[in-house]
Amino acid sequence: MNIRLLQMHDQPAVLAMMKDHDFQFPLFIREQYPERWETYVNMMDEYFSAYYVMTDESDVAIGHAGYIFQPNINSYEIVGVVTSKAHLRQGVACALISKICTKINEFGCSEVVLYTLDHEKNQAALLFYERLNFQRELLDMNYYASGFHRLALVRTL
Secondary structure: OEEEEOOHHHHHHHHHHHHHOOOOOOHHHHOOHHHHHHHHHHHOOOOOEEEEEEEOOOOOEEEEEEEEEEOOOOEEEEEEEEEOHHHOOOOHHHHHHHHHHHHHHHOOOOEEEEEEEOOHHHHHHHHHHHHOOOEEEEEEEEEEEOOEEEEEEEEEO
């Protein structure tokens, strides 16, 4: 397995992975990614954002995660952490998050935020993030829509 920067031909595979995890990536979340990826590809400024994929031996994307600098909080946000269902619990998301945290730390940032949906179907993901030393910080009720609460998780680098 290999981690590399996202290429535009990876987009359909990543969107399919996100769709397979519909409770974590409902349509209104998935719809944000093509624009994010296009902005990244057009700018190619890794200080502002970057997106990675983990690939299998055939160079097919089996996981994805990225980061975006958020000037309103003067910090980086990890976005789009997803693993193909066939590769769950094989270290894919952990390796991608580790790569991102190392990169962000190189920029001199001492913490990173990750937002996720807070609901019963997402409890395994929340426990995973907590095992990676993310701490629950703030819960915004009905942030995205009624019943879609946003939980902020913060990790010190």
